[in-house]
Amino acid sequence: MDKKRLKYFVISCTSVIVFLGIWYLCTAVLELVRPTSLPDPVTVVKTFFYKLTHKAPDGATLMQHMYSSLRVALMGYALSLIIGIPLGILMAWSKPIDLLASPVFDFVKAIPGLAWAPMMIILMGIGIASKGVTIFISGMIPCVLNAYVGIKQTKEVHLWVARTFGATRRQMLFKVAIPTALPYIITGARVSLGACWMTIVAAEMVASSSGLGYMIQQCRGIYRPDVIIVGMLTIGFLGSLLTALLGCIERALVKGRDYEK
Amino acid sequence: MSKENVKVQVRHLTKKFGDLLVLNDVSFEVKKGQFLCVVGPTGCGKTTFLNCITKLYEPTSGEILLDGEPVDLRKHNVSYIFQEYSAMSWLTVEQNIAFGLNIKHFPKEEVKARVDEVIAMVGLEKFRNYYPNQLSASMLQRVVIARAFATKPDLLLMDEPYGQLDIELRFKLEDELIGLWEQLGTTIIFITHNIEEAVYISEDILVLTNKPTTIKTMINNSLPRPRNVTSRSFIDLREQVTELIKWW
Amino acid sequence: MKNKAKQKQIAIKILATIFSFLIFGLLWEMLVRFSDVGRVMPGPLETLQSFFEHFTEKYSAYTLPEHVWRSLRRVLTGYFFAAIAAIALGILMASYKTIDAIVSPLFNMVRPIPPVAWIPLAILWFGINDGSKYFLIFWASFLSMVQNVYAGTKSADPKLIGAAKMLGANDGHIFLTIVLPSAVPYIFSGLQLGINSAWAMAIGSEMIRSTDGVGWLIIRGMDNNNLLQELVGILAVGIVGFALASVLRGVEAKLCRWNKRGT
Numbered sequence: 001m002d003k004k005r006l007k008y009f010v011i012s013c014t015s016v017i018v019f020l021g022i023w024y025l026c027t028a029v030l031e032l033v034r035p036t037s038l039p040d041p042v043t044v045v046k047t048f049f050y051k052l053t054h055k056a057p058d059g060a061t062l063m064q065h066m067y068s069s070l071r072v073a074l075m076g077y078a079l080s081l082i083i084g085i086p087l088g089i090l091m092a093w094s095k096p097i098d099l100l101a102s103p104v105f106d107f108v109k110a111i112p113g114l115a116w117a118p119m120m121i122i123l124m125g126i127g128i129a130s131k132g133v134t135i136f137i138s139g140m141i142p143c144v145l146n147a148y149v150g151i152k153q154t155k156e157v158h159l160w161v162a163r164t165f166g167a168t169r170r171q172m173l174f175k176v177a178i179p180t181a182l183p184y185i186i187t188g189a190r191v192s193l194g195a196c197w198m199t200i201v202a203a204e205m206v207a208s209s210s211g212l213g214y215m216i217q218q219c220r221g222i223y224r225p226d227v228i229i230v231g232m233l234t235i236g237f238l239g240s241l242l243t244a245l246l247g248c249i250e251r252a253l254v255k256g257r258d259y260e261k
Numbered sequence: 262m263s264k265e266n267v268k269v270q271v272r273h274l275t276k277k278f279g280d281l282l283v284l285n286d287v288s289f290e291v292k293k294g295q296f297l298c299v300v301g302p303t304g305c306g307k308t309t310f311l312n313c314i315t316k317l318y319e320p321t322s323g324e325i326l327l328d329g330e331p332v333d334l335r336k337h338n339v340s341y342i343f344q345e346y347s348a349m350s351w352l353t354v355e356q357n358i359a360f361g362l363n364i365k366h367f368p369k370e371e372v373k374a375r376v377d378e379v380i381a382m383v384g385l386e387k388f389r390n391y392y393p394n395q396l397s398a399s400m401l402q403r404v405v406i407a408r409a410f411a412t413k414p415d416l417l418l419m420d421e422p423y424g425q426l427d428i429e430l431r432f433k434l435e436d437e438l439i440g441l442w443e444q445l446g447t448t449i450i451f452i453t454h455n456i457e458e459a460v461y462i463s464e465d466i467l468v469l470t471n472k473p474t475t476i477k478t479m480i481n482n483s484l485p486r487p488r489n490v491t492s493r494s495f496i497d498l499r500e501q502v503t504e505l506i507k508w509w
Numbered sequence: 510m511k512n513k514a515k516q517k518q519i520a521i522k523i524l525a526t527i528f529s530f531l532i533f534g535l536l537w538e539m540l541v542r543f544s545d546v547g548r549v550m551p552g553p554l555e556t557l558q559s560f561f562e563h564f565t566e567k568y569s570a571y572t573l574p575e576h577v578w579r580s581l582r583r584v585l586t587g588y589f590f591a592a593i594a595a596i597a598l599g600i601l602m603a604s605y606k607t608i609d610a611i612v613s614p615l616f617n618m619v620r621p622i623p624p625v626a627w628i629p630l631a632i633l634w635f636g637i638n639d640g641s642k643y644f645l646i647f648w649a650s651f652l653s654m655v656q657n658v659y660a661g662t663k664s665a666d667p668k669l670i671g672a673a674k675m676l677g678a679n680d681g682h683i684f685l686t687i688v689l690p691s692a693v694p695y696i697f698s699g700l701q702l703g704i705n706s707a708w709a710m711a712i713g714s715e716m717i718r719s720t721d722g723v724g725w726l727i728i729r730g731m732d733n734n735n736l737l738q739e740l741v742g743i744l745a746v747g748i749v750g751f752a753l754a755s756v757l758r759g760v761e762a763k764l765c766r767w768n769k770r771g772t
Binding site for chain 2: 157158160161162163164165166167168171175176179180182254
Binding site for chain 3: 015016019101102103104107115118119123201235236
């Protein structure tokens with residue numbers, strides 16, 4: 001690493017250390033804030049390890065909560081991909097469907113996914129189904145949008161090449177439009193994953209009996225910010241992990257391509 | 262000219278865009294295996310003309326016959342090289358060249374054989390697995406040309422394919438094109454506004470007028486190959502064609 | 510001639526929009542009439558009726574527009590301050606490597622945590638009233654905007670900057686004439702994201718702990734098994750969300766006329 005980059009790297013490391021130091025100072029040493037408002041970093045680490053195996057104080061271990069959240073989130077996510085991507089492609093490829101579906105879709109797009117949760121709960125009760133559908137709605141929107149934009153990027157000249165070779169409309173869709181849209185579809189899948197993950201956490205805070213969102217909401221009521229912070233960090237970590245995994249898949253699928261020419 | 266020998270018949274082709282009359286009653290014939298260059302002033306509808314042949318535009322009136330029948334891109338074997346870059350950015354060189362063959366559902370072994378054949382003709386064997394973003398402009402055009410020839414088309418349409426290249430590359434690719442044409446006997450309609458190019462590669466030159474476009478004249482180019490751009494006869498022919506374009 | 514074609518396009522779009530909502534309403538009505546869902550869920554006409562009724566009739570302490578306004582007030586306040594903070598920090602971070610080096614690692618640690626996950630902590634710190642909501646809305650919009658401002662400021666063509674420096678321009682001048690115009694489209698894109706985040710967070714935080722607002726309306730409906738109230742709430746949320754996004758797009762179109770993007 002050359003001198004300048006090393007300098008900035010050191011500054012960054014120092015920044016983090018100073019931050020942690022101030023945090024520790026204000027909490028454990030000077031006790032400027034109560035531990036029921038903000039715990040010190042050491043306590044947070046201890047609580048993390050504790051929660052991995054202990055059910056107290058909210059009723060389930062960290063692992064159980066993680067499993068619960070991940071399971072429902074991924075189910076809803078899978079549904080979003082399966083329905084959202086073809087829908088987006090269809091809307092972009094067929095003018096009549098676009099004209100008919102877009103207005104309603106634009107309206108639904110403006111409604112935050114979580115707003116559907118109560119309605120789903122009344123219709124399906126508190127449980128996986130209502131959470132799953134809420135997540136599905138949240139996750140479906142970026143899938144549709146990105147697939148739509150991707151297909152619309154199809155270059156007319158590419159379609160003409162296919163046409164002069166005698167391609168049917170179906171061939172043009174599968175051999176030109178969809179390959180063009182692939183990078184956008186994958187971006188949509190990535191955004192959708194983020195949306196699904198955020199929605200499950202929120203939905204669990206509204207009405208659930210398990211999951212990471214439930215856990216941190218419960219621990220607010222009993223003034224355990226250490227568990228809350230553990231929960232927040234876990235949520236953040238899992239979200240990053242999922243996104244990184246998807247990033248690997250993305251790189252594998254679109255290697256070599258550049259979308260300039 | 263016997264009927265079996267005629268590849269393309271254009272009869273009273275007229276094309277209007279709204280009120281704008283672009284092509285006005287154009288009629289002519291192209292023989293099988295002929296190399297025809299179409300020249301004319303800029304914006305006179307040369308591209309429109311090609312697009313009518315391939316049914317990318319519907320003619321307002323008149324008809325275009327290929328082998329005696331109206332053009333049907335699924336039945337007839339037509340290739341079109343556009344003015345803009347048209348290589349697919351998500352396919353390798355090899356896959357690009359095979360594109361037309363795959364659309365036409367050629368069997369796998371034949372696809373491979375033809376791709377190998379054509380890729381050798383344009384000298385891109387080493388670049389088989391490269392993507393378009395890794396290639397230079399002239400290589401990209403070669404890919405597109407290889408793709409066009411891979412289907413062994415009855416009719417090849419080219420719209421100013423070498424417009425973006427420098428002179429040295431131009432001549433090189435023009436020579437390659439002539440070589441491919443001589444080897445495969447394809448009927449070619451080649452549009453260009455570069456008169457030198459037209460005189461260099463064509464057997465016949467169709468001169469179009471300004472809008473509303475009609476045929477000014479058809480000139481036969483019987484200069485012996487290989488052609489020498491500095492020879493007297495070449496320069497004469499070039500000046501002759503230039504005059505025709507200028508004074509309408 | 511071009512105007513005629515454009516007018517025709519707009520007319521088709523308007524007709525299609527009306528038709529689209531009509532079909533949707535029809536499907537909804539059929540679902541309610543001919544299936545079990547109809548026992549709990551009201552149809553479109555009933556929903557619309559209730560929607561307009563509550564312009565004067567109250568839900569608890571306020572009418573529908575008053576609830577909407579309460580939500581909007583929170584959103585606009587939090588959003589406004591977040592925008593200022595995000596633009597300031599984004600530009601600073603992109604312009605001064607030292608600031609970037611100090612702030613980035615902290616930022617990257619916090620960024621993966623979805624704003625919703627902050628709700629319990631915020632309530633713990635700021636109480637169940639508006640304080641926590643303002644904080645959350647501010648934080649949610651701030652997070653989604655900083656990235657864009659940063660990218661936008663960095664997007665200025667270094668060649669242009671080099672040329673300007675050669676001609677003797679000072680840093681301030683370069684900033685105003687080259688960097689800022691280049692950053693504007695990104696900033697607007699960020700502002701769009703920000704308003705969506707703000708609106709979503711407002712609804713979300715109201716759903717979790719509130720006494721008024723559109724989010725409260727929706728969650729109250731759930732507690733009382735009142736699907737009608739929820740649907741009215743969802744309708745209101747959609748309309749306001751759509752309006753906010755449209756206004757922002759309109760402002761952007763006016764200011765960024767040289768940079769018309771595709772979608």
